[in-house]
Amino acid sequence: MxxxxxxxxxxxxxxxxxxxxxxxxxxxxxxxxxxxxxxxxxxxxxxxxxxxxxxxxxxxxxxxxxxxxxxxxxxxxxxxxxxxxxxxxxxxxxxxETVLLLASTMGRPLYERLGFEAEGRYRVFMSGSTKPEKTVELRDVREADRDAVLALDRAATGEDRSLAVLASLDGAVATPDLSAVALRPPWRALPIIGDPAGATTLLTSLIEPGMRLAVPEENRAAVNLLRLLGREIEPVTRMRRGPAVPWRPEQVWGAFSLFFG
Ligand SMILES: CC(C)(COP(=O)(O)OP(=O)(O)OC[C@H]1O[C@@H](n2cnc3c(N)ncnc32)[C@H](O)[C@@H]1OP(=O)(O)O)[C@@H](O)C(=O)NCCC(=O)NCCS
CATH class of the missing domain: 3.40.630.30 (Gcn5-related N-acetyltransferase (GNAT))
Structure with a gap:
């Protein structure tokens, strides 16, 4: 082996x-x-x-x-x-300093043995056949928005996720004032970052059937919205080893994947 x-x-x-x-x-x-x-x-x-x-x-x-x-x-x-x-x-x-992960039920005992602690859950949903609502005008993210989008992501997550954010700008969509952005990674996902009003607009406008969407449980508004838009499946536990990251879960409206939130 x-x-x-x-x-x-x-x-x-x-x-x-x-x-x-x-x-x-x-x-x-x-x-x-x-x-x-x-x-x-x-x-x-x-x-x-x-x-x-x-x-x-x-x-x-x-x-x-x-x-x-x-x-x-x-x-x-x-x-x-x-x-x-x-x-x-x-x-x-x-x-x-800090290692983070999203644990499945099967994985959790393994990580606990390695010193990881649970710090909250991500609720996970499969989107249904709801037709997207085009409520407010949205705009494409442009090259000139790059630093603002990176700053928005850093403020929400407390991390420098440039690698993932920069791989997801092509096709990304934002509210006109850039208070929230929906990223477009090269795999099927809808990571949304930003303030609740803008993020709600983006999520309801861009959601498509059959997407797996995960949001921090502390973001009550996002959980409530996804309960209307999808079917809930098994949650995952956000676990941490090391000092807490200064993130703002209420600004996280969609995960890149169940690898990193
Ligand atoms: C999770 C997974 C990777 C574990 O693989 P594995 O090779 O069986 O794990 P290990 O044999 O190294 O076990 C690791 C530790 O967890 C413990 N453990 C494993 N399953 C357990 C369970 N159901 N309850 C309690 N302890 C458990 C083992 O006893 C071991 O502890 P030890 O090292 O102190 O003896 C495997 O079950 C898997 O692929 N599951 C499906 C995918 C998945 O959920 N991955 C985790 C994503 S977060």
């Missing part, structure tokens, strides 16, 4: 292992391939006799970092591989 960074040829089998573990259909590009191709993250695979039997990824956002995509194939579970992958992905973050 060897744990190592994924090579080009590992991406498809690694995504297949993750798809099975998370009951999703993952195809590149995903949040994991974005992270793997960047200088600030890694996608690790566990290989046994030529087969990929586990995965884990991590990405650094300044003084904080996220851990995600931790999976082990069913036949290899229960013998410490999940823990080894998690430790390797954390080690890849190097000298970092």
């Amino acid at each position: 060897v744990i190592r960074p994924a090579l080009e040829g590992d991406i498809t089998p690694a995504l297949a292992v993750m798809s099975q573990a998370f009951d999703l259909h993952l195809r590149a590009p995903t949040v994991h391939t974005l992270v793997a191709a960047s200088g600030s993250g890694v996608l690790l695979v566990a290989e046994d006799a030529g087969e990929i039997v586990g995965t884990a990824a991590s990405v650094g956002f300044g003084s904080s970092g996220w851990l995600g995509g931790v999976t082990v194939v069913p036949g290899a579970r229960g013998s410490g591989l999940g823990r080894a992958l998690t430790e390797a992905a954390i080690a890849a973050l190097g000298d970092i």
